[in-house]
Amino acid sequence: MFQEFYNNSNLLAWPLLGLGIFVTSFMLVLYYVFAVISKNDRDKMAALPLEQESTGGSRNDR
Numbered sequence: 001m002f003q004e005f006y007n008n009s010n011l012l013a014w015p016l017l018g019l020g021i022f023v024t025s026f027m028l029v030l031y032y033v034f035a036v037i038s039k040n041d042r043d044k045m046a047a048l049p050l051e052q053e054s055t056g057g058s059r060n061d062r
Contacts, residue, residue, distance in 0.1 A: 006012055033042070 037045075
């Protein structure tokens with residue numbers, strides 16, 4: 001059923017191009033995270049939401 005629909009379609013290249021761009025960008029992000037950033041930097045970034053604020057208090061104190 002779908003084969004007949006896509007057989008004569010000239011627009012099939014656009015979804016494939018979008019998929020290719022998505023997969024390429026996803027692979028580049030994974031490469032950046034696991035190869036470029038050091039493990040110590042990743043551990044620091046992972047702990048950021050868990051760190052205590054040192055000055056100023058919380059935002060809800062207003």
